[in-house]
Amino acid sequence: MKRLITVVGVFVCLFLFFVSSRVYADALKIGLMGPMTGPWASEGQEMKQVLDIMVDEINAAGGVNGQKVELIVEDDGGDPRTAALAAQKLVTQGIVGVIGTYGSSVTEATQNIYNEAKVIQIANGSTAIRLTEKGLKYFFRTCPRDDEQARVAVKTIKDMGFKKVAILHDNTTYAKGLADEARGLLEKEQGIEIVFFDALTPGEQDYTAILTKLKGANPDVVFFTGYYPEAGLLLRQKKEMKWEVPFIGGDATNNPDLVKIAGADAAAGFYFLSAPLPKDLPGEEAKAFLAKFSEKYGNPPNSIYAVLAGDGFRVLIKAIQETKSTDPDVLADYLHNKLKDFPGLTGTISFNEKGDRVGEVYRVYKVNEKGEFILMP
Structure with a gap:
């Protein structure tokens, strides 16, 4: 009897391992590269918090085209050399696209790695002009240019x-x-x-x-x-x-x-x-998301760049849903030519032929005596 129980137990374990392996293999993998440590760590940590909420929401609703979404996070430390290593690691893990990163010089160290691997990259805080003057087919950004x-x-x-x-x-x-x-x-x-x-x-x-x-x-x-x-x-x-x-x-x-x-x-x-701070985003969808973020983490996101990372994730998911494809050429074509006025949390989003976000975004803020950031009229 003990032997029978042992054999059954082994088969159950093998079955569960097989099922979990199939789920893992069939997951839609999205990368997040951000400064989880280093001088800009607060930016990277909020980027992950925003995307964690969005991934949970999507998976609770059944996933994307029948697949669960798996977020794979790599820390770039706000450093170009560390970022290059993070990018090389991410492209070996079967990701469809990557969100990030924050600093322009850090993003620049990774652009060719993702482009050569045909991985869609959507940066959230990298505003340097030359990033989109290189003719890289798979590079986009939700932040504006300098x-x-x-x-x-x-x-x-x-x-x-x-x-x-x-x-x-x-x-x-x-x-x-x-x-x-x-x-x-x-x-x-x-x-x-x-x-x-x-x-x-x-x-x-x-x-x-x-x-x-x-x-x-x-x-x-x-x-x-x-x-x-x-x-x-x-x-x-x-x-x-x-x-x-x-x-x-x-x-x-x-x-x-x-x-x-x-x-x-x-x-x-x-x-x-x-770009407008999270507290100044006017849309109802943005307000609802900020409330959900506050409920989970105790306060709304401090950084607009975390929300811009969320918008990058959302447009990538939209492209996958609409094209029913994970082919990078199909996704790049959709983002360049077919995504028009997508209702992002930070405003409507479209991309031009360079991968730049279309439209004016910048505002002027002033720090008051309490240390609060006040939008100027």
Whole structure:
């Protein structure tokens, strides 16, 4: 009897292993590449939280074309070399597409890997212009480009009446590209002078030397095109120097950690450009999703880039559903030519022939005395 029970038990285990293996093999695998660790970890972690909710919703409703969705996550650490390794790992796991990543230089390190593997890549925070000037068939992004951001920055500087402008970047693909684009536009404006153009080294803890050089140029405003960790330190140390010049940041400064790093007093009065923050998304579907996110995690998402990752996931799923295919050429053709005004959480989404999102997205925000991000009229 014991032997019979043992034999039956073995067969049951083998059956369950076979079934689970078939389910795993038949799953629709979507990759997520983001900074789960490193200086931008809060961005990557929220990206995963957003996609976890969406995957659970889809699977609870029966999956996509009869397949359950499996999310495969790889950490790029906000580092190009780590990202290249993450991309190489993802393309060996049978993924249909990948969502991410956040930083432009990090995305750039992975583009050719995904393109050569014929894997659809939809970036969510990588705004550098040159990413979509390469003619890569399988690359898309739900975030806008830096040439649009530069136009909004220059308009903001003009509208505020600033005449002497300092531009500070960090030599990354995103920050240098945005700085160059803004400089080119400002140089065409009569009555505006660029009095400073230079870079800092990201990751340092003391920026008083570069701030002293900036102060010596006597600008009316500083346009900083780098990321929020450095922006927070610049604001804090500028406050310690008792230098009151206003700062405007690019969209990579849009993160609540900026206020944590700078302190609310030092961050107050800081302006930045961004797609609308999650709290300012007007659509009912967006509000419903934010409520669901809050119910699960205790608060709404802080970052719009996490929601943009969600929109990338949603358009990829839409393409698979509508084409009933996972063929990368079929999906790329659908996204380029047939997806029109998809109702994304961040607004309607269409892509042009380069894979860029069509339409204006950027807004201007100001940090108030409480450290809150307030949408400017």
